[in-house]
Amino acid sequence: MGVKVVSTGSYVPDRVLTNFDLEKMVETSDEWITTRTGIKERRISEGETTSDMATEAAVRALKGRNPEEVDLIVVATATPDAFFPSTACKVQAKMENKRAIAFDVSAACxxxxxxxxxxxxxxxxxxxxxALVIGAERFSKIVNWKDRTTCILFGDGAGAVVLKKGEEEGILGFDLGADGSYGDLLYVPSVGSNEEFPFYVRMRGNEVFKVAVRTMVDSAIRVLEKTGISPQEIDLLVPHQANLRIINAVAERLGIDREKIFVNLNRYGNTSAASIPIALDEALREGRIGEGSLVLLIGFGGGFTWGSCVLRL
Known part of the structure; x- marks a missing residue:
């Protein structure tokens, strides 16, 4: 018995916010943002909730299958519609599925x-x-649009995969980890905070860069060792889309060629938990990978959390 990704889907809002638009909002420039992050534009929700985007991505991933066939819905998000009910429960209701187990997971990016x-x-x-596994974020609602160090980074969107149990094994291995001592590097203050903007993202960029590269590389090495796969056997690396310099540094340390890295952050920015499933869906639709491909997923996020996974499609 195995578990396999059988289909994918993604959704991003229509509104495009470019670096040139941001030049009119904060003291920054297209050149500065592009050089330091690789981001040129991002998508911004205009009234669409996290569950709206998650549902659309899920429907696209199902590709016409009956939503009632889904036994489990897990939504990864740091920007839920509400404290409760969970975003997964809202997705379940919007798809008119009354039987699936449904809950959220919070591990940031x-x-x-x-x-x-x-x-x-x-x-x-x-x-x-x-099962439906969805990453969905509406980071535009927790970004301080007056803070030029963070507002340039994030965007909104959702991505989803359908998992199916069967004879074929498609999920070959995981490596997950966390270190709460790095919690103050990237966080959003809690309810009741005395900070001026209690619900906005805080980030210490230089420190995040260092920890992100190290933890992603170490996690990738561990999962490759567990699965007995060499970096050279990987057909495509699908990393969390946070910063192009981080992605390039990770790929270089792993010895993975540039042409085997999927990057779309130039168009979407950092969509947090949504970035990997959006990228995976686009890579499949663009023909970068297909049936039988070996794919390495790597992510890091506030917590600090990190994780990697090897898939055979």
Missing amino acids: TGFIYALYVADSIMRSKDVNK
Whole structure:
């Protein structure tokens, strides 16, 4: 018995916010943003909630299949519609599915890999045959649009995969980790905080860069060792889309050629838990990977959390 990704889907809002638009909002420039991050534009929700985007990505991933066939819905998000009910429950209702187990996972930008691990584990131990794993974020609502160090980075969107239990093994291995001592590097203050903007993203960029590169590389090495796969055997690296310099540094240390790295952050920015599933869906639609391809997913996020996964499609 194995668990396999059988289809993918993604959704991003229509509104495009370019670096030139940001030049009119804060003291920055297209050249400065592009040089330091690789980002040229990002998508911004105009009234669409996290569950709206998650539902659209899920419907696209199902590709016409009956939503009632889904036994499990796991949504990775740091920007839920509400404290409760969960975003997953809202997705379940919007798809008119009344039978699936539904809950959220919060691990910031590593959330999708954590959610994938949870869904995979449940499917192997329970009578769950089909699952939806979704990464969805509306970071535009927790960004301080007067803070030029963070508002340039984030965007909104959602990505989803359908997992199915069967004879073929498609999820070959995971490596997950966390270190809460790095929590003050990237965070959003809690309710009741005395800070001026209690619900806005805070980030210490230089420190995040160093920890992100190290933890992603170490996690990737561990999962490749567990699965007995060399970096050269990987057909495509799909990393969390946070910063092009981070992605290039990770790929270089792993010895993975540039042409085997999928990058779309230039168009979407950092969509947190949504970035990996959006990128995976686009890579499939563009023909960069297909049936039988070996794919390495790597992510890091506030917490600090990190994780990696090897898939055979």
